Amino acid sequence: MTKPKFFAFLIALLMWTVGVALFxxxxxxxxxxxxxxxxxxxxxxxxxxxxxxxxxxxxFFILALTPTGRALQRWASGDREVPPDRVPWGTRVGMVAxxxxxxxxxWITAALVLQWHRRDLPWVAQAMRGPHWAGLPDPHHLIPRFxxxxxxxxxxxxxxxxxxxxxxFRGGQEPYDWGKMMRTCGWVxxxxxxxxxxxxxxxxxxxxxxLISAAILMAPAVAILPIWAIYRLGxxxxxxxxRRL
Amino acid sequence: MNLVFKALADxxxxxxxxxxxxxxxxxxxxxxxxKVSKPTMSAHFAILREAExxxxxxxxxxxxxxxxxxxxxxxxxxxxxxxxxGHELGAASSQSASSEPLxxxx
Numbered sequence: 001m002t003k004p005k006f007f008a009f010l011i012a013l014l015m016w017t018v019g020v021a022l023f024x025x026x027x028x029x030x031x032x033x034x035x036x037x038x039x040x041x042x043x044x045x046x047x048x049x050x051x052x053x054x055x056x057x058x059x060f061f062i063l064a065l066t067p068t069g070r071a072l073q074r075w076a077s078g079d080r081e082v083p084p085d086r087v088p089w090g091t092r093v094g095m096v097a098x099x100x101x102x103x104x105x106x107w108i109t110a111a112l113v114l115q116w117h118r119r120d121l122p123w124v125a126q127a128m129r130g131p132h133w134a135g136l137p138d139p140h141h142l143i144p145r146f147x148x149x150x151x152x153x154x155x156x157x158x159x160x161x162x163x164x165x166x167x168x169f170r171g172g173q174e175p176y177d178w179g180k181m182m183r184t185c186g187w188v189x190x191x192x193x194x195x196x197x198x199x200x201x202x203x204x205x206x207x208x209x210x211l212i213s214a215a216i217l218m219a220p221a222v223a224i225l226p227i228w229a230i231y232r233l234g235x236x237x238x239x240x241x242x243r244r245l
Numbered sequence: 246m247n248l249v250f251k252a253l254a255d256x257x258x259x260x261x262x263x264x265x266x267x268x269x270x271x272x273x274x275x276x277x278x279x280k281v282s283k284p285t286m287s288a289h290f291a292i293l294r295e296a297e298x299x300x301x302x303x304x305x306x307x308x309x310x311x312x313x314x315x316x317x318x319x320x321x322x323x324x325x326x327x328x329x330x331g332h333e334l335g336a337a338s339s340q341s342a343s344s345e346p347l348x349x350x351x
Contacts, residue, residue: 166300179311183319
């Protein structure tokens with residue numbers, strides 16, 4: 001990515017963030033304060049969600065570009081640096097993460113706006129965020145289950161596509177067997193995602209379903225570290241000839 | 246998805262994918278495992294590339310192929326291998342080809 005394109009991307013990102021923030025601010029009715037007092041912990045958590053995602057995304061994006069970020073990448077790759085002509089690979093990962101987080105922020109802001117206007121837009125609020133927030137009954141907890149299932153599906157989808165990622169290292173310079181590692185991680189994530197979906201749909205008690213789902217969603221993170229360590233410490237570098245991007 | 250099914254239906258192409266599981270290989274290295282002509286192997290590679298199951302890159306005079314299977318495609322490959330898809334078809338076609346003399350219409 002060229003410098004002007006990079007700065008254009010950052011400016012667009014900031015404009016998007018400011019736009020979403022202003023939209024949320026001007027849509028905040030006075031009724032939100034009593035609600036905040038009544039639901040303080042949850043509300044604080046949501047505010048942190050809304051305003052924490054974008055800085056986190058930008059931090060992730062910057063980490064992919066700065067020397068500190070590249071030092072971290074180098075350490076994770078057994079002191080082998082990604083060749084300069086392949087650095088765009090790292091920025092692409094950062095960009096995708098940033099976009100995900102920014103759109104996540106927009107989604108949550110939209111949900112908050114709907115919640116604030118739930119008396120005017122009860123059906124939209126019900127469809128978008130759930131009867132609980134719209135003040136309507138939901139005895140079977142269908143909406144929370146839907147969100148957990150959606151998270152599981154997202155995890156399965158990401159896991160499914162993971163082995164399609166090509167290595168950013170040149171052949172013969174890979175610190176571990178990239179293909180094997182990606183395949184193993186992909187399988188772990190996909191299976192965890194699908195089990196989460198099944199769990200959210202079929203476990204009768206919602207709290208148990210949420211707990212089991214959270215544990216399963218954590219499993220890929222816990223599993224990927226040992227997989228990475230095995231391939232970093234014990235894996236053989238690829239014997240293939242070098243390849244260009 | 247049709248392209249993936251078509252690519253996985255053939256035992257030779259599945260063997261190519263199994264070989265690439267071990268490590269990236271050049272076209273020549275893969276072809277050395279089969280008793281078929283080079284144009285036939287090229288056709289197999291083309292079908293696999295069209296289905297985006299492998300990634301090929303030309304370096305100098307050689308082409309290096311790498312596996313590019315998603316988890317779902319990996320599972321389909323294992324399933325097709327376990328069921329022996331294409332083997333019966335190949336055996337039947339070779340049997341019928343050997344039993345029916347060429348050039349004699351029925």
